[in-house]
Amino acid sequence: MRLVRHLFFAIIYGAIGSVVILVGGYIYLLDARPDLEVWHQTVLDAEYTADNDEVVDFEDYLQLEDRLFNQLREQIYDRIDPGDRHQIIRYSDGSLMDPEGFPRNWNRTFELAPDEPAGGVLLLHGLSDSPYSMRSLGELLYQRGYHVVGLRIPGHGTAPSGLLDAQWEDWAAAVRIAVTHVAGKAGPDRPLFVFGYSNGAALSVEYALASLQQDNLPVPNGLVLLSPAIGVSGVAALASWQASLGRLIGLDKMAWNSIELEFDPYKYGSFAVNAGDQIFQLTGRIGRGLESLKNAGRNDEFPRVLAFTSVVDATVPPSTLIHVLFDRLGDRGHQLVLFDVDRRAETRALLAHDPQQRLEELIGEINKTYDLTLVTNKYSNSDSVEALFRKAGDSDIAHNPLPLEWPTGVFSLSHVALPFPPDDPIYGGPATEGKDYPWITLGNVSIRGERNLLLFPDSYFLRLRYNPFHDYLTGRVLGFMQ
Numbered sequence: 001m002r003l004v005r006h007l008f009f010a011i012i013y014g015a016i017g018s019v020v021i022l023v024g025g026y027i028y029l030l031d032a033r034p035d036l037e038v039w040h041q042t043v044l045d046a047e048y049t050a051d052n053d054e055v056v057d058f059e060d061y062l063q064l065e066d067r068l069f070n071q072l073r074e075q076i077y078d079r080i081d082p083g084d085r086h087q088i089i090r091y092s093d094g095s096l097m098d099p100e101g102f103p104r105n106w107n108r109t110f111e112l113a114p115d116e117p118a119g120g121v122l123l124l125h126g127l128s129d130s131p132y133s134m135r136s137l138g139e140l141l142y143q144r145g146y147h148v149v150g151l152r153i154p155g156h157g158t159a160p161s162g163l164l165d166a167q168w169e170d171w172a173a174a175v176r177i178a179v180t181h182v183a184g185k186a187g188p189d190r191p192l193f194v195f196g197y198s199n200g201a202a203l204s205v206e207y208a209l210a211s212l213q214q215d216n217l218p219v220p221n222g223l224v225l226l227s228p229a230i231g232v233s234g235v236a237a238l239a240s241w242q243a244s245l246g247r248l249i250g251l252d253k254m255a256w257n258s259i260e261l262e263f264d265p266y267k268y269g270s271f272a273v274n275a276g277d278q279i280f281q282l283t284g285r286i287g288r289g290l291e292s293l294k295n296a297g298r299n300d301e302f303p304r305v306l307a308f309t310s311v312v313d314a315t316v317p318p319s320t321l322i323h324v325l326f327d328r329l330g331d332r333g334h335q336l337v338l339f340d341v342d343r344r345a346e347t348r349a350l351l352a353h354d355p356q357q358r359l360e361e362l363i364g365e366i367n368k369t370y371d372l373t374l375v376t377n378k379y380s381n382s383d384s385v386e387a388l389f390r391k392a393g394d395s396d397i398a399h400n401p402l403p404l405e406w407p408t409g410v411f412s413l414s415h416v417a418l419p420f421p422p423d424d425p426i427y428g429g430p431a432t433e434g435k436d437y438p439w440i441t442l443g444n445v446s447i448r449g450e451r452n453l454l455l456f457p458d459s460y461f462l463r464l465r466y467n468p469f470h471d472y473l474t475g476r477v478l479g480f481m482q
Contacts, residue, residue: 034259036252038079039091039159040270044071047162048154050173058149058181061174065109065152072158088263088440088455091159096439099265106132106266107157110150113185118145119221119481120186121193122178124200125150126416127229127275130157132266132426133197133419140474146193147185151178153200160262160270164255168282171199175207176217183218191221193481197419198315201228201307202282205325208303209289224477225307226418231283231320232276261455264442266426283324290328300330305370306480308337308473310413311355319358331369331392337476338362339469340376341412344383350411363388366395373476375402375469385469407468418473420466427465 046068048055055061076091077100085092090099099105107130121141123134131138131150138148154174155166183192196204204223211217253259257276260269293299305325309318318338326336340359341351348354359374371392378384383406389398407422407429420443423431427443435441443465451458467473 036256036259037262038081039076039262040161040256040259041252042075042079042159043161043164044068044075044158046071047158047166048170048174050167050169055177058177061177062109068158069105069108076159086455088261090262090265097263097265102265102439106130106135106150107152109152110135110138110148112138112142112148114142114145114147116145117147117186117190119147119191119193120182121146121148121195122175122182123148123150124175124194124196124203125153125156126198126200126227127279128156128160128163128268128271129198129200130266134195134200136421136424136470137195137419137474137477144478147182149178149182151175153203155275156268157266160268160272163268163272163275163278165274166278168278168285171203171278171282172206172210175203176210179207179211179218179220191481192218193222193224194220195224195226196228197226198229198415199279199282201225202230202279202286205230205286206282206289209286209293212293212298212301220303222304222306222480224480225305226473227309227313227315227415228307228321228325229279229283229316230286231316231324232280260457263456264426265439287324290325294328299328300332302329302332304332304480305329305334306337306476307335308339308418308476310339310415310418311359311374312341312353312412313415315415322362326368326370329369334370334392335373335476335480336370337373337375337473339413339418340374342383342406342410343377344381344406347411363390363397364395366390366393368392375472377406387472402469402472404469404472410464410468412464413467413469414464417464417467421470422466422468424466429466429468 046064048061048064055064077093080091087096089095090097092098094101099107110131123131123138125131125133131152134150138150142148151174154170155162179194186192194204194207196202204225208220208223211219255273257271257273262269293302307321309316309321311318322336326334338359341347341355363372363374369392372390374388375385376388378386378401385402385404385406387400387402389400390396420427422429424443425432425435425437426441428441429444432441432444445461447454447458447461
């Protein structure tokens with residue numbers, strides 16, 4: 001019996017020791033990362049929070065945003081160490097990537113107001129992103145007569161430190177202010193739409209659920225969702241303990257999931273672990289809200305949805321989007337558009353995983369309450385593209401040729417690519433060649449040389465930054481809104 005007891009305690013102590021070694025090694029690796037810069041450590045206190053009683057409407061929000069960007073100038077731009085002033089640092093005054101040097105700083109909330117609006121549109125960007133990601137869609141919709149607001153969501157568009165303490169409730173409160181403003185500008189007899197990209201899509205769905213519960217919130221006529229972050233991995237739930245442990249032992253780097261050079265003028269390179277925790281909480285709330293709406297028999301009241309995603313979205317798999325959102329919606333004309341991988345033989349041979357079997361099953365399912373479109377190769381070994389279309393509840397599949405082709409060297413779309421046209425000045429591809437921009441077009445940088453030589457991380461340029469099928473996307477959007 002004594003031997004068994006000794007063996008038991010030996011196993012327990014050994015397990016505890018192994019955990020301590022693993023945690024210690026993890027902490028060591030985190031601490032070995034690059035040093036934190038001023039843009040990681042300076043928290044700007046002029047940022048909007050849900051408990052700010054002084055901000056009651058959209059004009060108040062914009063005035064506070066003015067103060068915030070003045071703080072950004074004084075506390076980060078003006079305090080950068082001379083050794084960190086570089087031609088590609090976004091906070092280096094006058095650098096190639098300084099957003100203040102562009103014709104317009106799209107990190108800030110923008111509003112496009114026609115004389116007689118055909119309707120109202122609120123645009124919500126993604127996590128660690130900025131209103132720039134919705135710029136192209138905003139300008140298109142403004143040209144079509146819509147009153148458009150591209151909201152800068154709290155914690156974004158300034159410095160990565162803005163996401164150290166941001167709460168999803170702050171984001172949701174700002175969305176409510178902006179929707180109310182847009183609805184008022186459009187007028188009671190005009191349609192109201194909310195567009196969301198990635199985390200902005202999650203906020204769009206959260207708002208739509210809230211609007212069905214609160215009489216004082218305008219109910220949107222429709223939602224347009226791009227790369228919707230409707231559900232995230234449970235690993236995101238571990239973010240809070242990492243940050244808490246960092247505070248306990250005084251290691252500020254543990255508040256960061258990644259610490260990168262800030263060279264992108266409109267998106268943070270560094271990612272605070274709190275941001276992952278907030279989207280985990282937000283998507284959990286959305287899932288519970290959608291399930292409650294379905295159980296109450298009210299899912300037919302949810303606004304019409306048009307959603308676009310890549311079939312190989314590494315951030316939110318389409319299966320999650322379907323399970324959490326589309327399978328809980330009623331039959332109200334909802335539409336899901338999937339962008340397939342390039343199925344030319346030379347590309348398919350390189351794929352570690354091919355989603356074809358699941359796509360065939362999905363196309364064949366006839367008991368769904370939403371229209372499904374798959375944008376894919378017209379036939380094997382062709383770069384031409386067609387749209388396979390299956391209407392809700394129908395077994396027939398239509399083949400609609402599209403005047404589009406897969407670009408050379410592109411094997412799939414990505415989570416971050418969908419909102420950006422091929423000629424986007426920052427994230428565009430070959431279509432930007434020959435343009436004399438006084439900045440670096442990040443989507444068209446071609447890496448050929450030795451690894452780990454550039455200031456940029458090599459992996460940044462593997463991910464596609466623009467959507468070669470953007471014209472198809474905008475066509476579907478306009479059709480949906482009509």
